[in-house]
Amino acid sequence: MxxxxxxxxxxxxxxxxxxxxxxxxxxxxxxxxxxxxxxxxxxxxxENRDTLIRALYKEKEERLVAFLLENYPHGRPVRECFLHIGAGVIDYFIRNPLDFNYSEQFHNSPYGVEHRRNRIFAAADKPDIFSDIYERGAAQQVIRDLPPTVFFNLAFAPIVWTLRDHLLGFIHLDAALSQKLVESCWDSVKI
Amino acid sequence: MxxxxxxxxxxxxxxxxxxxxxxxxxxxxxxxxxxxxxxxxxxxxxENRDTLIRALYKEKEERLVAFLLENYPHGRPVRECFLHIGAGVIDYFIRNPLDFNYSEQFHNSPYGVEHRRNRIFAAADKPDIFSDIYERGAAQQVIRDLPPTVFFNLAFAPIVWTLRDHLLGFIHLDAALSQKLVESCWDSVKI
Amino acid sequence: MxxxxxxxxxxxxxxxxxxxxxxxxxxxxxxxxxxxxxxxxxxxxxENRDTLIRALYKEKEERLVAFLLENYPHGRPVRECFLHIGAGVIDYFIRNPLDFNYSEQFHNSPYGVEHRRNRIFAAADKPDIFSDIYERGAAQQVIRDLPPTVFFNLAFAPIVWTLRDHLLGFIHLDAALSQKLVESCWDSVKI
Amino acid sequence: MxxxxxxxxxxxxxxxxxxxxxxxxxxxxxxxxxxxxxxxxxxxxxENRDTLIRALYKEKEERLVAFLLENYPHGRPVRECFLHIGAGVIDYFIRNPLDFNYSEQFHNSPYGVEHRRNRIFAAADKPDIFSDIYERGAAQQVIRDLPPTVFFNLAFAPIVWTLRDHLLGFIHLDAALSQKLVESCWDSVKI
DNA sequence: GATGAATGAGCGTTCATTCAT
DNA sequence: CATGAATGAACGCTCATTCAT
The missing domain is CATH 1.10.10.60 (Homeodomain-like)
Structure with missing residues (x-):
């Protein structure tokens, strides 16, 4: 080997x-x-168990970010970017269910807390898609006046929970439902 | 004793x-x-550790449901009921942070999956507040055409995530923000 | 049991x-x-391995001290006290070889260093036989002007090494040889 | 290389x-x-770890013996030879503390027992300084009638223990104290 | 000859569970 | 009934040794 x-x-x-x-x-x-x-x-x-767990997460996160950046509609309207990301997250995790389950475990553990501020695709040294949307949205007054954390939660929590339900077989998240879901999330943050 | x-x-x-x-x-x-x-x-x-853990959760759940049913505006418009529940959940968990913590731990463990179908306040043998809102909302065509599961996620996932951030000290979830948050959730499910 | x-x-x-x-x-x-x-x-x-190791030593040390204090010729000339202790140590360890071997292992380990200042039978809160001899001997000018540590080594190191040889079967330390040995040690510290 | x-x-x-x-x-x-x-x-x-450890010890021993043989006062009175060796051992180990440390570790391990019969500078196929002193001392009746092992212990055990205390910082073994110490050892074996 | 990746027995320690009292 | 001393499988991790390259 x-x-x-x-x-x-x-x-x-x-x-x-x-x-x-x-x-x-x-x-x-x-x-x-x-x-x-x-x-x-x-x-x-x-080096040890902790390192393994964190390395796994880092690797998975990087792949997700890379996937989301493919075809990212840079410079296009905030709403379009938002929908791209939402649909991308769903798409990625449906095709990589292991990554999703692992990510869930990671975020709900002591490891997750230390990681929370950075959120799914924020990295200190890279341009950050999420911040791009939040800041442009705020500047253009197309999104509500909410702390970024709450904006993030409104945008992604329903998606994550629904992905979980899909992967557990409780519902079937097809393209149509996916689109509805992401648009609903948008409606919760748009002005 | x-x-x-x-x-x-x-x-x-x-x-x-x-x-x-x-x-x-x-x-x-x-x-x-x-x-x-x-x-x-x-x-x-x-019987064993597992049984104890499940019994604990059952007790928590019952208390939350009891709290939400106090002053529940039976028969009032769907939106009002929705906002009542959203605000109630936030109120309850901010005042009972240990309960929130326990609940989070429970849901993110092997115990969580087996419990997921029942959701926070669905219990097979009791009238169920959540179903009341969903069914009346659907019948009156004030909420979108979404599976109940997705409706549930849009309604509560951002609240739960934001509670977590509040209890971890990442943000401060005061009355004003709480109201904004619940209304945003409503906007994601209303027609 | x-x-x-x-x-x-x-x-x-x-x-x-x-x-x-x-x-x-x-x-x-x-x-x-x-x-x-x-x-x-x-x-x-x-509590753990360290605690066990230290507890074993403490117990053994206390037994040795108790044995040496039996019939200790309090107030008798320094030389007599010295010979009593020397003979007592030999007597005790020949009859308790396990204690001797354990003690050796203990003193030659990280545990031993932290214990060294107190020496074999010095304990902070108890009258200390070794100090009795050293101090009276110095006051009466019957022993040489040496630091207590060196005095201790001259007094006991040959005894300990010879006990080791006896217990390993390299020599036979009978009453006559024992007496000669202790007297030789005395001759190395007396004026 | x-x-x-x-x-x-x-x-x-x-x-x-x-x-x-x-x-x-x-x-x-x-x-x-x-x-x-x-x-x-x-x-x-x-061959393995044990072999390495034993080879290390052999090398240490050879160096010490070589050092002690430099300037060894062959043929001079027994007392002079004794004092030469005692002072030499102290001198060597104070200047080579790692050697002392290693030697101590070696002797207090399962390796130590198998090596004990040979003692510090006895080697089967070489003229042996220690035997020179012991045998001439016995023949000339300047040392006591003691088994060689006991003679060895009286001569060196206090020195080794005092070196240990010096290297651990418990005392300071300067030239004056060193001389006193070796002379005290001599007094314990001389007639 | 030289290497170091791979191995797995063994370490000290924990803790859910049992059962004699 | 209630107890808590006793248990031992299982944990994360180390390191002397081997062997394919």
Whole structure:
């Protein structure tokens, strides 16, 4: 097994198990077994459990951000950008359910709190899509006067919860419903 | 100590500890000590840890429902009922932060999934406030044509997320902001 | 098995194993197995490994001091007191070889350094036999002008090393040799 | 890097690390890193950890013996030879504290027992300074009638213990005190 | 010969659960 | 009934040793 394969196996095993069993139901030895490597091997790639968990999240977040930035309608009206992001998040997570479940576990844990201020796609050194929308929206007075945090919650909380329901099989989130959902979110923040 | 007292002490101790120390930072022996009973005694009242945790949640849920039903404006317009519930949830959890904490921990654990269908205040054998709003709203065509699940998410997900941010100290959710928030939620579901 | 028996079994098992295999050759599970108890049981009696190791030493030290104080010739000439202690140490450790080996392991470990200033039988809150001899000897000018530490080493180091050789079977330390040895030590510190 | 260099680097790295971090705080990978070689390489020169540790000790011992033999007053009176050795040991270890540390660690470990019979400078195939003193002293009846082991202990145990106290900072062993100490040791074995 | 990635037995410790009292 | 001492599987992690390159 090549070195890169090994690392990927570990990441995949960890993601799958954590998504399925939760953070506290997933032990290092379970990850090792599922990845087909020795326990000690994990520690060659990740300093410790915490590091592994954070590295997994970072990797997933970066992929999501990259996906959202593809075809991002830079400079187009705020509403269009908002709908692009909302639809993109839904699209991405429906196609990457493991990422979604992992992300949920991550945000609902001590790791999540320390990460919360940055939100899903804010990174200190990169232009930040979310801020782009919020700030342009505020400047153009097309969105309500709300703290960014609350704006963020109105924009994404229903999407996240609905994705969860979709992935658990409680509802079917097809293209039509997806569009309705994102537009509803927009209606909650637009003036 | 009477039998019912013992049970209540155990529930109160468990609730407090889990809200403060987290789900996995709370051991059975900590609960026993705080409740002033022997470890073995807990197992007379609850089959095992899982059972205790679920019983705790059930109790929380019942209290919240009872609170929301106080002064519920039965028969008044759907919008008024919606705003009553939204404001009530915020009010309740700001005044009972341990309950919020416990509830969050519960929902983000393997216990959460099995409970999700019932949602915050849906209980099979009781008249259900949420259904009242959804069904009357749909019948009167004042709310959008969305599955109840999605309606629920639009209505409450931003509130829950914002409560979390408030309790973590990221924002201050005062009366004015609370009102804005609930009205925004309404705007996302109203026609 | 009675509670006190269990604690004693653990102590005896730990002492024996550490004396035989050394500190780092003795694991908690080895101790548990030899003591005939579960691993977790050790932690009911001792907070952790360090505590166990220090508690063992404390107990042994107290027994030695008690033994040396039996028949201690209080107020008799310094030389007589010195010979009493020297002979007593030899006597005690020949009859309690486990204690000797454990003590050796203890003093040659990080635990030992923190304990060194107090020396074998100095305890802050008790009248201290060693200081009695050193101070009276210095006041009466029957012992040489040496720092107490060096005095201590001259007095006891040869005894300890010779005990070790005896217990390892390299020599036979009988009453006659014991007397010669202690007198030689005295000759190295007397004026 | 030449083969002999590699071996020396490994020995030096191991020595330094063990003296500084302790016997059990030094891993093979730390040694490899400090020596600038691969982990596997160590196993080309030393069968395993035990072998390495014993080889280290052998080297230390040889250096000390070589130092003590420089200027050894062959043929001079026993007392003079004794004082020369005592002062030499102190001198050497004060100037090579890592060696002292390593030696102490070695003697207080399972390795120590198997090595004890040979003592600090007894080697089966070399003329042995210690035996020179003991045998001439006995023949000339200037030292007491004691087994060589006990003679050795009286002669060196106080010195070793006092060196330890000096290196730990408990006392300051200057030239004057060093002289007093060695003379005291002599007084314990002379007739 | 030299390397270091890979291994897994073993470490100290925890804690849900049992059961003799 | 109530208790809490006892248990041991399981945890995250380390590190001496091996072996394919």
């Amino acid at each position: 090549a070195k890169e394969d090994k690392r990927n196996n570990i990441i995949l095993a960890a993601m799958t198990l954590i998504a399925e069993q939760g953070f506290y139901g997933t032990s290092m030895s379970m990850i090792a077994e599922k990845a087909g490597v020795g326990i000690g091997t994990i520690y060659r790639y990740f | 009477a039998k019912e007292d013992k049970r209540n002490n155990i529930i109160l101790a468990a609730m407090t500890l889990i809200a403060e120390q987290g789900f996995y930072g709370t051991s059975m022996s900590m609960i026993a000590e705080k409740a002033g009973v022997g470890i073995g005694t807990i197992y007379r009242y609850f | 009675a509670k006190e028996d269990k604690r004693n079994n653990i102590i005896l098992a730990a002492m024996t194993l550490i004396a035989e295999q050394g500190f780092y050759g003795t694991s908690m599970s080895m101790i548990a197995e030899k003591a005939g108890v579960g691993i977790g049981t050790i932690y009911r009696y001792f | 030449a083969k002999e260099d590699k071996r020396n680097n490994i020995i030096l790295a191991a020595m330094t690390l063990i003296a500084e971090q302790g016997f059990y705080g030094t891993s093979m990978s730390m040694i490899a890193e400090k020596a600038g070689v691969g982990i596997g390489t160590i196993y080309r020169y030393f």
